[in-house]
Amino acid sequence: MKHSLSLIPQVNGNIADERTRFALSSDSLIQIEPGFEFAAEDLLRFLERHYNLRLTISSHTALPIFEHTQAGIINFCHDSGMVHPEGYQITIANGICDITAQTATGALYAVQTIKQLFHSAVPELPAVKVYDEPLYRWRGFMLDSARHFCPVGEIERILDMMLYLKMNKFHWHLTDDQGWRMEINDYPLLSQVGGLSAPSPGFYTTEELHYIVSYAEKRGITVIPEVDLPGHCLSLLAAYPELGCSGGPYVIPSEPGIFYELLCLGNDDALSFSKRLIDYICDIFPGPWIHIGGDEIPTRRWKECPKCQERMKEEHLSNSRELHTWFANRLQEYAAAKGKNLITWNDGIDEKLSRDIICQFWFPYHNAYEKAVAESKRGRKFIMSDYFSTYLDLSQAVVPLKATYAYTGHLHAGKEAAQEHAILGIEAPLWSEHISDRRSRDKQLFPRILAVAESCWTDAEAKNLHDFIKRVDHLKGFFQTEFSIDGNMYRRDPFVLIRFLKKAIRIISMLRQAVSPNREK
Ligand SMILES: [Zn+2]
Missing domain, CATH: 3.20.20.80 (Glycosidases)
Known part of the structure; x- marks a missing residue:
């Protein structure tokens, strides 16, 4: 079901479940594929500034993901199949926030959306699926x-x-x-x-x-x-x-x-x-x-x-x-x-x-x-x-x-x-x-x-x-x-x-x- 999330600019497609939350703690982890360093650091600085959370960024490895899902994982992945170079997807479910994009800019835009989704006193996100790309280049x-x-x-x-x-x-x-x-x-x-x-x-x-x-x-x-x-x-x-x-x-x-x-x-x-x-x-x-x-x-x-x-x-x-x-x-x-x-x-x-x-x-x-x-x-x-x-x-x-x-x-x-x-x-x-x-x-x-x-x-x-x-x-x-x-x-x-x-x-x-x-x- 499509909801009007409180975002500016408004995303072009989303499914949101406001009842389910994704909570971050100091044990949460940010995992990235090469090329997404700046986007991950931008998110890291935001979390530190607003919630005093100092998370670790690690490269994608065969980490035992299961052990971390309790604490929350933010996962940056390339998706070369994505049509728009500035587009991105965010899927938040079961303790994992997946961010996929074709380019570093797409990933960076996903982070901007996530920053606005936080907007509360505690580091929590709603369970959403956002698929977004710009109208104009x-x-x-x-x-x-x-x-x-x-x-x-x-x-x-x-x-x-x-x-x-x-x-x-x-x-x-x-x-x-x-x-x-x-x-x-x-x-x-x-x-x-x-x-x-x-x-x-x-x-x-x-x-x-x-x-x-x-x-x-x-x-x-x-x-x-x-x-x-x-x-x-x-x-x-x-x-x-x-x-x-x-x-x-x-x-x-x-x-x-x-x-x-x-x-x-x-x-x-x-x-x-x-x-x-x-x-x-x-x-x-x-x-x-x-x-x-x-x-x-x-x-x-x-x-x-x-x-x-x-x-x-x-x-x-x-x-x-x-x-x-x-x-x-x-x-x-x-x-x-x-x-x-x-x-x-x-x-x-x-x-x-x-x-x-x-x-x-x-x-x-x-x-x-x-x-x-x-x-x-x-x-x-x-x-x-x-x-x-x-x-x-x-x-x-x-x-x-x-x-x-x-x-x-x-x-x-x-x-x-x-x-x-x-x-x-x-x-x-x-x-x-x-x-x-x-x-x-x-x-x-x-x-x-x-x-x-x-x-x-x-x-x-x-x-x-x-x-x-x-x-x-x-x-x-x-x-x-x-x-x-x-x-x-x-x-x-x-x-x-x-x-x-x-x-x-x-x-x-x-x-x-x-x-x-x-x-x-
Ligand atoms: Zn002249």
Whole structure:
């Protein structure tokens, strides 16, 4: 019989017998097959922290299992026959908790489910059979470290939270007008000027970037770095003014906004710089994706710049929009030769953009969904981050919990059939214009990040808002402890309308500048 276990994200299949319990004691044993060490250690640390149990991990041997069943055995086994690489099964019966998975990540997800199943004062689990796998392969969260610098320790906490919620893509917004956060040896002024002289100073050293990648990898999370080009790059231009159209001087702003200054696409040095950036990213980030931003680009500077105009003539480009597409396609070609694919925001897509570039759909401007459906039919893949459902930096008055929970990530366009095959998954961005510390971050994250996680993982037919809210209430104390949440998970933002209006003005300005390519013909 299927029960609603108190889990977030809800599992996709289970049979539970709440009357029968599986109790652990200090004599219990954890047995593993090779490859499951990290998952077993994660469970071990949890049991020690919550129940002061110090269990032993042993490799699978011909142990006399019978002698241990009194005390309880947790058994990690490979199951190469399991269909989904991130799927897992948990079977608890007769003093044994069997965890089977095809991969280390699957086993790690089983452990996250088990941690939530404990949730009581004594180390006991209900007798359950859980068989679970994700709805979407892309279950993303985006952190903006550019507007406000975010320390490494806080990123570790966010990655830990993502693992708990079975989210597997960490999109790291590392550069923007307000700061450049990535050290690059060939261009030292990026971190020295773009990072340290930013209003919120700081940058990540090469060593720290490697560390975060490896910390994430252990938790089944791929890091997708974003370098925002050719717009949103005042911190880059402040460090290397010769790469901009006007030549500067440029000032790193402290205020949010859409600025006119752009990378000069007529300048060969700017192209060499962009390629060197991709080389550097390939050396540090092993994942197959690089996000190149491409959003909110007012094209005034390109129209005024003789070099950019010359480039357009050479390449037979009829407008600035095509110049942007030409740039993105050159970078995609370069990245593809290194086994990578680029990602761009949806205001950067058009028919001439390489189909290999993945689109992150954020802004539902006029006919954006129709355009996305057309692009999906031509083979483009999408990551869905609809502004009004997933933008967690917006207040709950604008992006209510209900909307986030109901979000399916589908490409609906009028009556046209949704192109589900083109959807890689859902991602929730957290922009940091107004988020400078853990407290303000947590206020925006919770409880909506829980809804995002469930929309990413759980099949639509297993979702229910009323039941979800009950589970949030049941688990909120647990999450508050486990994620070290600073304050109440349900706080409201009193300045919501002011912020929304400011954001709306930005978007209208962006639309006027960037969305209509015909205006400049
Ligand atoms: Zn130029």
